[in-house]
Amino acid sequence: xxxxxxxxxxxxxxxxxxRGASRRERWLRRLPLLxxxxxVVVVTQAPFVVTVWYSFQSYFWDIPRPARFNGLSNYSxxxxxxxxRGSLARSVIMTASAVIVAMILGVLLAMMLDRKFLGRGxxxxxxxxxxxxxxxxxxxxxxxxLLDANxxxxxxxxxxxxxxxxxxxxxxPLLSVTxxxxxxxxxxxxxxxxxxxxxxxxxxxxxxxxxxxxxxxxFRELTIPHLRPYIELGILLGSIYLVNTFDAVRLxxxxxxxxxxxxxxxxxxQKVDYAYDIGGAAAAGVVTVVLTIIVATFALRMFxxxxxxxxxxx
Amino acid sequence: MTAISLRxxxxxxxxxxxxRIRELPRLIGWSVxxxxxxxxxxxxxxxxxxxxxxxxxxxxxxPPQFTFSPTLSEFSSAxxxxxxxxxxxxxxxxxxxxxxxxxAIPAAYALSVYPVRRWRDGLFxxxxxxxxxxxxxxxxxxxxxxHTHLLDTIWLLIILYTAMNLPLAIWMIRSFMLExxxxxxxxxxxxxxxxxxxxxSVILPVVLPGVVxxxxxxxxxxxxxxxxxxxxxxxNASTVPMFLVGGISTEGLFIAHLSAAATIASxxxxxxxxxxxxxxxxxxxxxxxx
Numbered sequence: 001x002x003x004x005x006x007x008x009x010x011x012x013x014x015x016x017x018x019r020g021a022s023r024r025e026r027w028l029r030r031l032p033l034l035x036x037x038x039x040v041v042v043v044t045q046a047p048f049v050v051t052v053w054y055s056f057q058s059y060f061w062d063i064p065r066p067a068r069f070n071g072l073s074n075y076s077x078x079x080x081x082x083x084x085r086g087s088l089a090r091s092v093i094m095t096a097s098a099v100i101v102a103m104i105l106g107v108l109l110a111m112m113l114d115r116k117f118l119g120r121g122x123x124x125x126x127x128x129x130x131x132x133x134x135x136x137x138x139x140x141x142x143x144x145x146l147l148d149a150n151x152x153x154x155x156x157x158x159x160x161x162x163x164x165x166x167x168x169x170x171x172x173p174l175l176s177v178t179x180x181x182x183x184x185x186x187x188x189x190x191x192x193x194x195x196x197x198x199x200x201x202x203x204x205x206x207x208x209x210x211x212x213x214x215x216x217x218x219f220r221e222l223t224i225p226h227l228r229p230y231i232e233l234g235i236l237l238g239s240i241y242l243v244n245t246f247d248a249v250r251l252x253x254x255x256x257x258x259x260x261x262x263x264x265x266x267x268x269x270q271k272v273d274y275a276y277d278i279g280g281a282a283a284a285g286v287v288t289v290v291l292t293i294i295v296a297t298f299a300l301r302m303f304x305x306x307x308x309x310x311x312x313x314x
Numbered sequence: 315m316t317a318i319s320l321r322x323x324x325x326x327x328x329x330x331x332x333x334r335i336r337e338l339p340r341l342i343g344w345s346v347x348x349x350x351x352x353x354x355x356x357x358x359x360x361x362x363x364x365x366x367x368x369x370x371x372x373x374x375x376x377p378p379q380f381t382f383s384p385t386l387s388e389f390s391s392a393x394x395x396x397x398x399x400x401x402x403x404x405x406x407x408x409x410x411x412x413x414x415x416x417x418a419i420p421a422a423y424a425l426s427v428y429p430v431r432r433w434r435d436g437l438f439x440x441x442x443x444x445x446x447x448x449x450x451x452x453x454x455x456x457x458x459x460x461h462t463h464l465l466d467t468i469w470l471l472i473i474l475y476t477a478m479n480l481p482l483a484i485w486m487i488r489s490f491m492l493e494x495x496x497x498x499x500x501x502x503x504x505x506x507x508x509x510x511x512x513x514x515s516v517i518l519p520v521v522l523p524g525v526v527x528x529x530x531x532x533x534x535x536x537x538x539x540x541x542x543x544x545x546x547x548x549x550n551a552s553t554v555p556m557f558l559v560g561g562i563s564t565e566g567l568f569i570a571h572l573s574a575a576a577t578i579a580s581x582x583x584x585x586x587x588x589x590x591x592x593x594x595x596x597x598x599x600x601x602x603x604x
Contacts, residue, residue: 028509029430032420036480037436039417043477044443047451047458054454061457109351117345123352125588129359132587134538136555137576140562141362144569151374151569153361183358191594240444246541251559265449265541272545278453285450296445 048289054282062276074283084284086259087267088291091243094174094263098181098245099238103231105182106189113190114197124194131187139251142180143169173253173260180248185241189234196230197223236299243292264288362580365573373570388574396578399557405468406553407536410475414483414532415525417476422487427499427517428509437488440481448478452545459546468551474542479532486531490524491517527593534583554579 055074059067078084113124130138146153149167158166168176200223208218246265249255255262255270262270268288271281365373367384425433448455455474456465464470494517502516518525540555547553561568561575587594 026431029424029428031424033424033430033436036417036421036484037439040440040443040477040480043473044446044448047455048446050454050458051451054457059457061460112344112348112351115344115348117341117348119345120348123348125591126352126356128587128591129356129584132534132580132584133359134555134558134576134580134583136538136540136558137362137580138358140558140572140576141358144572145361145365145373146358148569151376151378153357153378156376156378183355187355191591244447244449244541246449247555250540250544251562264447268449268452269541269545272453272456278457281453282451285453288450289446292445292447292450296442 051282051285051289054278055286057279057282059278060276061278067279070279074279075287077280078283078287083259083262084267084287087262087264088288090174090261091263091265094178094181094245095239095243098178098185098242099235101178102182102185102238103189103193103234105186106193106234107227107231109186109190110193110197113194128187128191130184131191133184135184135247136251138180138184139248142176142183142248143252147176169253170257173257177245177248177252177261180252181242181245185238189238192230192234192237193227196227200226239299359580359584362573363577365570366577368570368573370568370570373573388570389578392571392575392578396554396557396575399552399554402468402471402547402551403537403553403555406471406475406551407533409468409472410479410536411529411532413472413476414479415529418480418483418487418528419525421484422491423513423517425484426488426491427494437485440484443477444481448474449541452541455542456546466547466550470546471543471551471553474546475532475536475539478539478542479535483528483532486528487521487525490521490528493524494520523593527590530586530590531594534587537583 054067056069056071057067058070058073109127113120113127117123133141144152147168149155149165149170152168154168155163155165204222205218208222213221244265245263246269249261249263249266250269253261255266264284268281268284271277271284364380366388367386368379368382369385369387372379372382424430425436430436459465459470464473498516498520499512502512507515538555539553540559543551543553543556544559547556558572558575558579561572
C-alpha cells in the first residue's frame, strides 16, 4: 500500500483547501468516509497480513496439526518451483495479449458504432452482450457447443476453409482460453472508447474539416489524443479484472493439458483445494502481491494522466 | 445521462437531400458491416440459447442441426435442481449490493461534496485494493473463514462481494455527485438546510439514476463471481456459477442440459445489462476520467 500511496503523492496538486478546516469540521467531513474505509481495510488488507504470517508457516489444513514456523522454506519452494514461474508467465501472457487484442478490436468496433447505420442501437446491444454473459457460462459454451472437436459449431463454420474436426482445447489450449477472454472484454473496451469518441466536441471536428484536414489526419491529430485517457482507463480496468481470470481456465481446460493453461489463480486454487498447502499458497500469494505492487506502481505512473481528477468541491 | 447519444444525428439531418442519396451506398456498406460484426459477436450466445432448446440427441450431431423440434425438457430438468443455487446467488448478490451502496454513498460524499483533506489519497487507496489480486490471499481467507465459522455461509460471500465491489462503486458514485450543480447546493445552504437535509433533498434525487446504475454493475459482478464461491463454499452457500461447474459430465450426453443451465444463469444479467447499457458505460468511463 505504501508504494501505491507514494505514487499517488506527486499527482496531488494540493490546491484543495477545505473551507472552515476547524477540528470539528475536519471530523465532520471524515465521518461519512470512515465506515467504508474501515470496511475495506479490515476485509481486504487483513487477509494479506494473515497471508504474510502464514507464508512463514508449515500448515496443511487436511492434517490436524497446528501451523508451525518454518522460516523461509515456503519461499525457497516458491522460487525454485518451475510450476509457479510457469503459471506466472502464463498469467502475464494471457492478460497482456487479451487486453491488447481486446483494446484494438474495441477501438475498431467503437469507430464503427460511432457511424450512423441502420439498426445501430440493436447492433450495439448485440455487441455488448458477451460482456454480460456469466464468465462460467461463457467458458462452458465455448468449451462444448462451440469448440468441441466432433460437433462444435466453429469446426462446422471453418470446414469450408479446410479445417477438419480440430480439438481446439487440446491443440491450442492457451489460444482458446485467451479467445474467450478477448470475446468477453472487447465489448467493455468498445463501450469505453465509444464514450470517448462521442464526447469529442463536434465543432472541433467540423473546424478540422473546414480547414481541409483529411480523415486520417483528423483521426491522428485530434481523435487519438482525445481518446488516450479512455484507452488507458480501459487497459487499466481490463488488466485488473483479467489478471484474475479463473473461470475460463477451470471450466475449459482445468489448467491443462498438463499445465498449458495453468495461470496464477488456478495454480493457487490447486494449492489450496488439492494440495491443502496453506503455507505454500500464502508464500506464492505474497510473491504475487509484491510483483503486482511493482507492476501497479509502474502502471500508475504511466497512467497518471488518467487520474487527473476533476476537483472536488471546496 | 446518455453517454452514447446519437450525436451524429444532428450532423446528418442538416445535410441536403442530393447528398443523402450520394451517401446511400456508404450507409448500406456500414450497415452490412455493422450487422455482420454484431451477429458474429452474438453468435455464441445465440448458439447457447438454440442448443438449450434442443433435445439432447439433437445437440451432439455432425453436422450441427439447425432445424429440430424445440423442447423445454432440458430447461425443466435444470430448473428442478438449480433452485437452491439461485436462492444463494440472489441473496449474496442483493445483500452485497445493498451493503455496497450503504457504504459507498457516504464515502463518495466525503470525497466530493465536502471533501476530506486528502481525498486524492483516499481515491487511490480504494482503487489500489482492486489491484491486489484476491486470489493471492485465498488460502488464508479459507483459514480465517474456518475459524470465524463463516465458511460455506452466504454471509461470507456477502462480506467478500461487498469488498470486491466497494472501490468501483465509490469511484462511480463520486463522479455522479460531482455533477450536482453548485447552484443547487448553494440554494439549499442559503435556505439553511443542514447537511443531512441537503443530502436527502438535493444530492440524492440528482444522483439516484447514477446510484442505480452503480448498483446494477455491482449486481453483475457479484452474480457472475466464481473464484471465491468455489473456494469458500460447498453446499450451504453454493451459487449459480457453481451449479454450472457441477453440470460438466465426463460420460453421456450433456450439451443441451449444459446450455439450458448456462442460459438460465446468464439471462437475468444479460437483460439487466441491456436495459442499463447507457448508464453502464457512462458510469464506468466517468468514474475514473472525472
